[in-house]
Each structure stands twice: as C-alpha cells, then as structure tokens.
Amino acid sequence: MNVAVVVFPGSNCEHDVVHALNIVGCDAELVWHRDTDLSGFDGVVLPGGFAHGDYLRTGAIARFSPVMTPVQEMAGAGAPVLGICNGFQILTEAGLLPGVLLANRDLRFICRPVHLRVESTDSILTRSASIGDVLEVPLNSYEGQYTADPKRGSDVTLTYSDRDGLVSPAANPNGSTYNIAGITNEAGNIAGLMPHPERAIEAILGSTDGLVLLESFTTAVSEFADGKTVGV
Amino acid sequence: MTDDEFASVVGLLGREPRIAELAMYSVMWSEHCSYKSSRPHLGRFPTEAPWVVVGPGENAGVVDLGDGWLAALRIESHNHPAFVEPYQGAATGVGGILRDVFTMGARPIALWDQIRFGHLDDPQNRFLFSGVVAGIAGYGNAVGVPTVGGELDFEECYQGNPLVNVMCLGILRREQLVLGTAGDPGTISVLLGASTGRDGIGGASVLASASFEEDSGAKRPSVQVGDPFQEKKLIEACLELYDKNLVVGIQDLGAAGLSCSTSEPAARAGAGMEVDLDLVHVRESDMTPGELLMSESQERMMAFVHPDQLNDVLAVAEKWEINASVVGEVKPGGMLRVFKDGNLVAEVPASSLSEDAPTYDRPFSEPARQTDLWADTIDYSEARDVAESLLAILEDPSIGDPSWVYEQYDHMLFLNTVVGPGDDGNLLRIKGTSKGLAVSTDGNGRLCYLDPRGGAARLVYESALNVAMVGASPLAVVDNLNFGNPEKTDVMWQFTETVEGMSQACEALGIPVIGGNVSFYNETNGVDIYPTPIVGMLGLADPMPEQPPRLDRGEPGMDVWLLGADNPTNLAGSAFEKIVEKHLGGRPTEGDPGTARAIIALATRLAAEGRIPSMHDVSDGGLAATIAEICIRSKIGARIDYSDWRHLFSEDPHRFVAVAAPEAEDSIVAAADEAGVTATHIGFLGGSMIEFVRDDRVTAAISTESATSAWRGAIRNLMEH
Numbered sequence: 015m016n017v018a019v020v021v022f023p024g025s026n027c028e029h030d031v032v033h034a035l036n037i038v039g040c041d042a043e044l045v046w047h048r049d050t051d052l053s054g055f056d057g058v059v060l061p062g063g064f065a066h067g068d069y070l071r072t073g074a075i076a077r078f079s080p081v082m083t084p085v086q087e088m089a090g091a092g093a094p095v096l097g098i099c100n101g102f103q104i105l106t107e108a109g110l111l112p113g114v115l116l117a118n119r120d121l122r123f124i125c126r127p128v129h130l131r132v133e134s135t136d137s138i139l140t141r142s143a144s145i146g147d148v149l150e151v152p153l154n155s156y157e158g159q160y161t162a163d164p165k166r167g168s169d170v171t172l173t174y175s176d177r178d179g180l181v182s183p184a185a186n187p188n189g190s191t192y193n194i195a196g197i198t199n200e201a202g203n204i205a206g207l208m209p210h211p212e213r214a215i216e217a218i219l220g221s222t223d224g225l226v227l228l229e230s231f232t233t234a235v236s237e238f239a240d241g242k243t244v245g246v
Numbered sequence: 247m248t249d250d251e252f253a254s255v256v257g258l259l260g261r262e263p264r265i266a267e268l269a270m271y272s273v274m275w276s277e278h279c280s281y282k283s284s285r286p287h288l289g290r291f292p293t294e295a296p297w298v299v300v301g302p303g304e305n306a307g308v309v310d311l312g313d314g315w316l317a318a319l320r321i322e323s324h325n326h327p328a329f330v331e332p333y334q335g336a337a338t339g340v341g342g343i344l345r346d347v348f349t350m351g352a353r354p355i356a357l358w359d360q361i362r363f364g365h366l367d368d369p370q371n372r373f374l375f376s377g378v379v380a381g382i383a384g385y386g387n388a389v390g391v392p393t394v395g396g397e398l399d400f401e402e403c404y405q406g407n408p409l410v411n412v413m414c415l416g417i418l419r420r421e422q423l424v425l426g427t428a429g430d431p432g433t434i435s436v437l438l439g440a441s442t443g444r445d446g447i448g449g450a451s452v453l454a455s456a457s458f459e460e461d462s463g464a465k466r467p468s469v470q471v472g473d474p475f476q477e478k479k480l481i482e483a484c485l486e487l488y489d490k491n492l493v494v495g496i497q498d499l500g501a502a503g504l505s506c507s508t509s510e511p512a513a514r515a516g517a518g519m520e521v522d523l524d525l526v527h528v529r530e531s532d533m534t535p536g537e538l539l540m541s542e543s544q545e546r547m548m549a550f551v552h553p554d555q556l557n558d559v560l561a562v563a564e565k566w567e568i569n570a571s572v573v574g575e576v577k578p579g580g581m582l583r584v585f586k587d588g589n590l591v592a593e594v595p596a597s598s599l600s601e602d603a604p605t606y607d608r609p610f611s612e613p614a615r616q617t618d619l620w621a622d623t624i625d626y627s628e629a630r631d632v633a634e635s636l637l638a639i640l641e642d643p644s645i646g647d648p649s650w651v652y653e654q655y656d657h658m659l660f661l662n663t664v665v666g667p668g669d670d671g672n673l674l675r676i677k678g679t680s681k682g683l684a685v686s687t688d689g690n691g692r693l694c695y696l697d698p699r700g701g702a703a704r705l706v707y708e709s710a711l712n713v714a715m716v717g718a719s720p721l722a723v724v725d726n727l728n729f730g731n732p733e734k735t736d737v738m739w740q741f742t743e744t745v746e747g748m749s750q751a752c753e754a755l756g757i758p759v760i761g762g763n764v765s766f767y768n769e770t771n772g773v774d775i776y777p778t779p780i781v782g783m784l785g786l787a788d789p790m791p792e793q794p795p796r797l798d799r800g801e802p803g804m805d806v807w808l809l810g811a812d813n814p815t816n817l818a819g820s821a822f823e824k825i826v827e828k829h830l831g832g833r834p835t836e837g838d839p840g841t842a843r844a845i846i847a848l849a850t851r852l853a854a855e856g857r858i859p860s861m862h863d864v865s866d867g868g869l870a871a872t873i874a875e876i877c878i879r880s881k882i883g884a885r886i887d888y889s890d891w892r893h894l895f896s897e898d899p900h901r902f903v904a905v906a907a908p909e910a911e912d913s914i915v916a917a918a919d920e921a922g923v924t925a926t927h928i929g930f931l932g933g934s935m936i937e938f939v940r941d942d943r944v945t946a947a948i949s950t951e952s953a954t955s956a957w958r959g960a961i962r963n964l965m966e967h
Binding site for chain 2: 023024025026027029030033034046063064066067068069120122123124125126152154156210212213215216218219
C-alpha cells in the first residue's frame with residue numbers, strides 16, 4: 015500500500031506527514047499538484063500549509079489544481095482521503111466535505127496543543143479509537159473556525175474539549191460550531207481535521223496521541239488496497 | 247551621501263557619476279550596506295576555529311557539525327522599517343533573513359525573533375507590538391519555517407524606536423554549500439522570483455541609515471511589501487537547483503537590490519559583469535535605471551549559471567511557478583556595465599561599490615555620566631517585601647509569560663522542536679542523526695547601558711549557559727549590534743566597548759563569531775536607545791540527550807539546588823531595581839571567564855547525563871523568579887531557604903538552579919566538586935505555596951496559583967482587554 019501526499023505550491027507539512035506515516039508503517043510519496051495520475055496509490059493525504067499562498071481564500075485556488083481531479087475520483091471510489099489543516103480547508107472548498115473554515119474567533123494565529131474528544135469512530139481517522147477518548151494534538155492555524163449548518167452533526171469525528179473530555183465554550187480555541195475539530199463524509203472514507211496528528215507521533219516532541227488517528231488511516235488504506243470497503 | 251563621499255566617487259571614476267551610478271554608490275555606501283562606521287572595529291572579533299567553514303562577510307556564517315553536516319546562521323535587524331510599518335517591516339525582515347540562509351545552500355529550519363518596544367500601557371506601543379508579532383507570524387508561518395523562540399523586552403528607551411531583530415538557522419550537507427560568487431567569465435546571471443517594482447527604493451539609505459524625526463511616517467514608501475508565498479516557492483526552487491548542482495553561485499537581493507547582487511558576486515569572483523535592465527521582469531513600466539538598480543522588491547535571487555545548464559535552471563523555475571530572466575553575463579576585467587534601452591547607463595569597477603566604500607574612524611569617548619551612573623546606588627539597609635516584589639516582577643511584560651506571542655508562531659513545523667519557546671535554550675533535533683542543535687538569543691539593554699563592556703561579555707556567558715541548559719556545548723556566535731547615532735562620541739564609545747567585551751568573552755570560551763549585523767541611528771528626536779547588542783548562540787549536543795531538562799518537569803519531593811555563587815547582593819541593573827525601585831544605576835557585577843567556563847561545562851554535563859529533570863539559569867528577576875518559573879511551569883510549590891533577601895533578586899552571572907530527586911544528590915555534588923562550582927541545597931519542591939524561609943521561619947509566601955495568574959496575565963491582560 016502506498017499513500018500519495020499532495021504537494022501544492024505553498025504546502026509545508028508534506029515532509030512531516032510522510033515522516034509520521036512511515037513511523038506507523040505506511041509507505042508514502044510526495045505528489046506534485048500538477049500530476050494527474052494517482053494510479054498505484056491506495057489513499058491520499060492533503061497536508062497542511064498555505065497552498066497557493068492561501069490567496070483569494072484558503073483552498074479556493076488549490077481545488078482547481080490538476081491533481082484534484084484524480085483525488086475526486088479516488089474519493090468517489092471509496093479510497094481513504096485525509097485532509098489536515100490546509101488540506102481540510104481544500105476538501106471543503108472542493109465540496110468533498112461540508113462546511114467552511116473561517117478566521118479564528120480572536121483573529122490571531124493559534125499554535126498550541128489542544129485536547130480533542132473522539133465523538134465517532136465511523137471514519138478512516140478515528141476507527142481505531144474509542145468514543146470519549148481524549149487526545150492531545152497540536153493546532154496550528156489562522157482560518158480554523160469550522161462553520162457549518164448546526165443541524166448536521168452525525169459526521170463529527172472530533173471536538174475540542176478540555177483535558178477531561180468536557181466539550182465547552184471555554185475549550186473552544188477558535189469559535190468552531192459545536193467545538194468541531196474534525197468531520198467525515200457520509201460514506202466515512204473522507205476525513206478532515208484542523209489539528210495536526212503528524213505532530214503528535216513521538217514522545218520526544220511532547221505527545222503520541224496522534225498515533226491512533228494515523229494508525230486508523232493506515233489500516234483503512236491497507237484494507238482499501240486489499241479491495242475492502244473502508245467506510246461505514 | 248555626503249559631499250566628501252561624492253568627491254571620492256568622482257576620484258574613483260575620474261569623472262562625474264551618471265545618475266544611475268550615483269544611485270548605486272549612494273545605497274552601497276550607506277551605513278547599512280557598507281558598515282562604514284563599524285568596520286574599523288569589527289576586526290576585533292575572534293572569528294576562527296577549526297569548525298568554522300564560512301566566517302563573517304558572506305551571507306551567513308557556516309560551521310561544521312560533523313558527519314558531513316553543516317549549520318548556517320545569520321542575524322539581522324529590521325528596526326526602522328518595523329517602526330514605520332510594523333506588519334510589513336517585521337514580515338520582510340523574516341523574508342530577508344531566510345534568503346541570507348538559503349543563499350548558502352542550506353534549508354532554513356528555524357527562526358528566532360528578538361523584539362523590543364516601549365511600555366505596553368501606551369496604545370502606540372501596543373499597536374507596534376501586535377503589528378510586529380502579526381507580521382512575523384503572517385510571513386514566517388506562511389513561508390513554512392518555524393519560529394521556535396526569541397526574546398521580548400519593554401523599556402522606555404525603545405519608545406519611538408522599537409528593535410526588531412531576526413535570526414535564522416539552516417542546515418545543509420557539506421557538498422551543498424554555495425557561495426555568493428559570480429564564477430568565471432561567460433557565466434549567465436539569472437534573476438529569479440518576484441518582479442521588480444518601486445517598493446523599498448533606498449530602504450538601506452533612507453530608512454536604515456538615518457535617525458527618526460517627527461515625520462517618519464513620510465518614509466513609509468521606503469518599506470517593502472512581503473509575499474511569503476513567492477518566497478516559499480523561491481526557497482524550494484533554489485534548493486532544487488542546489489540539489490541538481492545547477493548553480494555556480496547565488497546571491498539574494500536584499501538591501502541595495504540589483505546594485506548589490508551584481509557588484510558583490512562579480513567582485514568576489516574577481517570579474518566584471520554586463521547587465522541589461524530591459525531584461526529585468528518588472529511590475530511597473532517606466533522605471534528609471536536608478537530605480538531598477540536600487541529597488542528592494544522582496545523575494546528575488548540572482549543565480550549564476552553555466553550556459554549549458556541554463557535550460558535546466560529555467561525548467562526548475564517553471565516547475566515552481568517563479569519568474570526567471572537572463573539579465574546579464576560575467577565578463578573578464580573588473581567593470582560592471584549596466585545598459586538600458588541600448589544605452590550604457592553605468593560603468594563602474596564592480597569592487598568599488600563594496601570594497602572602496604569609505605570607512606570612518608569616528609571619535610569616541612566615555613561619557614561623563616558613566617561615573618555618575620555607577621555612583622548612583624540605592625540604600626538597601628532596610629529589607630524589601632519579598633512576596634510583593636516577586637509578584638511585581640512576574641507580572642512585568644518583560645519577564646511574564648510570552649506565550650501570547652509564541653502561540654501566534656508556528657513553532658513545531660518540521661518535527662524538530664524538542665525544546666521549544668519558553669525554556670532557556672531551544673533544542674532542535676537533526677532527524678536521522680544523533681545530533682541536536684541548541685540555540686539561545688540574549689540581550690539586556692539596561693546591563694549594557696550601565697556597563698557596555700561588562701554587559702556585552704555577560705550576554706555571551708549567559709547565552710552559552712542557556713544552550714548548556716539543554717545539554718549542548720557552545721559552538722559559535724552571531725551578533726546584532728543595535729546602537730544609537732554613531733556620530734555621537736558616547737554612542738561610539740558604547741559600541742567599541744561592546745565589541746571589546748563580546749570579543750573577550752568569546753575568546754575566554756573559545757567560541758568564534760561567525761557573523762553579525764550593525765544597526766546604528768536607533769535614535770528618535772535625538773534620544774538614543776540603550777546600547778542593545780544581541781547575542782545569538784549556537785550549541786551542539788551530540789548525542790542529543792533523550793530527556794533534556796525542561797522547566798515543567800519538577801515533582802513533589804525533589805531537591806532544589808543552586809549551582810554557582812549563593813550569596814550575591816548586587817542589584818545594579820536588575821529587574822528588581824527597574825520594576826520595584828524604578829531605578830537604573832550602580833555597577834553590575836562583571837563576569838569571570840574561569841567561572842563561566844566551569845559553570846557552562848557543569849551544566850552541559852548534568853543536562854546531558856539525563857538525571858536532572860529541570861534546570862533553569864538565574865537571570866532576569868534573580869533566584870526568586872527562577873524558582874517561581876519552575877513552580878509555575880511544573881504546577882507545584884516550593885520551600886526555599888535564604889539568609890539575605892538580596893540573594894533572591896540579584897542577577898549576578900554564572901548560576902543556575904537544578905531540580906532533582908534526592909537520589910541524584912551524590913552525582914550533583916560530585917560533578918560540582920569536580921568542576922570547582924559551589925553546589926548549595928536551597929530547598930524542596932512540593933505543596934501549593936512558594937515559600938521563602940529564613941532562620942527556619944517562613945518570611946514570605948505566595949501561592950503558585952497567584953504567581954501563575956500574575957505571570958500568565960503579564961502580556962495577555964494588556965493585549966486582550
């Protein structure tokens with residue numbers, strides 16, 4: 015199994031994602047945004063960064079990059095597709111996930127570890143976790159305020175909480191609707207989140223709580239490579 | 247440009263200069279580019295060591311880390327642009343320092359910012375402070391290089407003249423090292439990156455080399471505008487060019503733009519160059535030759551390329567979606583010839599722009615006020631309130647929690663940040679090796695004002711001790727010398743004393759200076775800033791400790807040890823005197839080379855051995871603040887013995903606190919004995935109160951909670967309410 019990590023001009027977390035996937039035993043390769051052939055890959059990660067400078071609006075230009083055509087096709091075919099931070103923003107712009115990401119409530123960039131409560135395990139990102147688990151994972155974004163129709167909710171995978179798992183306004187770092195940090199599509203094979211699981215993989219860097227998320231993804235990729243359906 | 251300088255140009259050329267030529271000389275001979283006031287003194291710095299690969303004079307200093315790895319380090323100031331336009335001034339400072347580092351072939355892996363403002367109760371200072379922080383964040387985060395630390399200080403003297411310094415570290419393999427040389431005749435000059443516009447014209451001369459008066463807002467058009475996305479693509483494109491071995495040399499376009507990036511590389515190669523300005527990709531038409539040559543438009547690089555490899559270079563540029571224009575060719579002889587519309591608009595010896603710049607042996611003398619300052623001491627026969635003083639110190643923005651700032655910076659990208667912002671030194675791993683790079687940057691304007699020579703030396707000792715706190719040995723220094731108007735004899739005296747003090751301390755520790763920057767004219771309306779040299783220290787830990795000490799690892803029952811002198815009473819220049827007594831005077835204690843060497847080696851050893859969970863050097867705020875910071879970060883109380891209250895607030899050098907389990911006692915005492923350093927058991931961690939005990943009686947106590955609240959709110963409360 016092999017995962018494509020897409021590099022847009024302005025991406026900057028691509029090497030970190032490859033490093034982290036390798037640690038959880040998954041092969042990964044960088045793919046340039048102008049490539050249109052993703053055959054040979056069993057999953058896709060859109061990494062964090064500032065694709066096309068975030069100009070116009072985050073993800074608004076990246077969704078037109080040539081690579082997004084095969085990404086859409088793979089997503090439609092049920093392959094695991096994960097968007098982290100800027101990658102999440104691109105997935106919402108591309109219409110692969112609902113909602114939008116607005117500027118943080120306090121109009122300041124936020125880089126610090128936050129606590130996440132697992133709300134659902136029906137996704138390629140959370141399938142190996144348990145509902146109620148609390149994970150410490152760094153957040154690193156300016157446009158991180160997830161905003162969506164509040165009537166939705168079944169697709170929420172992760173919410174911002176305190177260290178005890180209490181989901182409250184006080185634990186909401188950026189004003190996201192219902193404290194939402196991560197969501198999935200109905201089929202469960204496309205997932206996006208604002209925090210960076212690849213930054214919480216090694217104890218020497220502070221936390222290993224991102225492991226369960228990337229292991230979930232890797233397991234899903236492996237199953238998809240074996241011809242199984244990976245969603246719900 | 248002065249009349250004398252104009253006469254020198256006429257003498258050099260044997261004729262009156264053309265307008266474009268005059269423009270080139272005026273920027274290249276500015277203080278900012280030519281170091282004309284400082285150069286006669288900078289030769290004093292010790293610059294040699296077996297591990298120095300590239301010393302001062304290139305775009306960045308480079309040292310050998312072993313096993314084929316090199317590190318490139320550079321520091322710069324963007325003081326004046328940041329005052330005129332805080333966001334863009336700070337942002338373009340970040341962009342410029344990055345180019346200095348990847349020009350050497352290195353991938354930039356981390357940034358540090360040292361920023362200083364007037365007090366935050368003034369709305370203008372809050373505006374400048376938040377603008378500078380947003381600019382650093384906006385550019386650094388988007389360009390994809392983590393800002394892992396820095397420094398923050400607030401003093402009256404920076405009112406009207408904030409300091410914004412920025413340092414960048416890069417790493418590279420030895421075979422990737424590139425220099426700023428134009429190569430042999432026939433080599434092609436390729437201008438890469440952003441198009442050239444009218445922004446930043448004369449930034450080096452109008453802004454960076456002059457003082458401020460009331461109308462400084464009128465200088466805003468001289469500030470450049472940054473585009474981090476363009477820079478990110480430029481970094482990746484250049485690194486790919488180096489990887490494929492496609493460039494002979496490369497030079498960034500910073501101060502003095504095209505004038506500098508053509509003349510300097512040609513001069514280094516002992517050659518000349520022909521440049522056709524019609525081939526430069528521009529963002530506005532009708533620019534004059536002088537404007538094209540002086541423009542400081544950001545995100546541009548000049549690559550020197552072998553003709554056979556030109557197509558490969560252009561293909562890399564196309565891949566990364568950056569513009570590339572062939573603008574010139576290296577020629578034999580030493581003349582730089584510039585054409586526009588088919589006409590020769592400049593013809594000057596390339597080396598004359600950089601090497602024939604005038605130097606000024608500016609007069610200097612110790613100001614009479616210095617002796618008065620030293621005599622101006624406070625009577626401390628009456629003891630002060632320890633608890634109240636400590637709380638006041640913790641809630642001072644210069645000492646309180648800086649997380650309001652660093653949480654706006656991506657400080658984790660690249661997964662190298664083992665010890666990030668908020669501790670004494672930062673520690674970055676080099677993945678795939680056993681090596682860790684430790685970095686600290688230190689400045690202290692008050693100390694250097696009271697004693698420029700002694701203060702500068704203490705900065706070197708302090709930053710070396712800071713890198714030792716995470717288990718590294720100091721390896722190299724870069725410096726940023728922020729001073730007032732060099733045409734004043736007392737400022738020049740401060741400058742020469744600083745260079746001397748820094749040199750002596752570097753010699754004592756055997757650390758070379760591998761680069762630096764001088765920023766003069768930091769005066770507004772005739773008032774000079776404190777002399778504010780900044781020391782950037784690079785240390786190497788190989789192997790890197792698996793568990794470097796951190797401030798947040800204190801546990802109940804652990805012993806608190808003080809390593810180094812346990813009875814200093816000097817409070818001159820301390821945070822206590824500034825914050826509690828509102829006083830600046832007296833003579834600070836000078837550093838001692840032998841003691842410095844011993845304490846640094848001891849700290850490196852203890853941190854590397856891994857038995858000490860928490861170590862913290864005693865500096866701003868003295869021992870009391872050191873203990874409080876460990877307690878706040880570890881969420882714990884402490885009980886500390888003392889005999890004289892001044893011991894708790896003195897900032898005398900060469901001391902640190904170690905916190906460890908009782909089992910570690912023998913190894914701490916043995917290591918200290920061997921190093922000839924005093925180890926004093928001063929108390930324990932535990933409970934929820936920070937208590938100070940004299941003669942078995944608690945004489946002062948604050949709860950860790952109230953200390954935390956004061957410290958946490960120091961900046962946050964002023965900026966968010």
